[in-house]
Every structure is written in C-alpha cells, then in structure tokens.
Amino acid sequence: MKPINDKDTQVVYLKKRLNIFMEVLDSIDPEETEVEDIDRLIGMINDIELKCEQFRIRG
Structure with missing residues (x-):
C-alpha cells in the first residue's frame, strides 16, 4: 500500500479505522469477553x- 500523504485522505482513513474499532467494541458482550478480545482491541x-504518528511525521 502506498503512503497516504493527502490530509483529507488521512482523516478519512482514520475515521474508517475508528468506525471499525467502534463496531467491534459495540459487538463485544461484556459477559463473554475474553483476554484475546481485549488484546485485539488494544492492537x-x-x-x-x-x-x-506516521501521518504526523509526513506532515
């Protein structure tokens, strides 16, 4: 994958990643959550x- 240098594209990328994270977080049942699930969220x-950090460095 080539580097994303355009600020608008960077913001769109981060929003998509955060939305995916939120979907995963919303789908987790606290009663059945295992350490692997938490590790995946942390990852x-x-x-x-x-x-x-990469986007910040690219300026």
Whole structure:
C-alpha cells in the first residue's frame, strides 16, 4: 500500500479505522469477553496510534 500523504485522505482513513474499532467494541458482550478480545482491541488502538504518528511525521 502506498503512503497516504493527502490530509483529507488521512482523516478519512482514520475515521474508517475508528468506525471499525467502534463496531467491534459495540459487538463485544461484556459477559463473554475474553483476554484475546481485549488484546485485539488494544492492537487496533495501537495500529491507529501508529498510523496517526506516521501521518504526523509526513506532515
């Protein structure tokens, strides 16, 4: 995948990733959540954070 340098495209990308995260979060049943589910959520947040940092560096 080629780097996303356009600010508008970066914002759209991040919004999509956050929406996916929210959908996954909404679908989790607290009564049946396992450690792997929490790890997956943390991984998603880490990926979004990494992408934000990459976008910030690209300016």
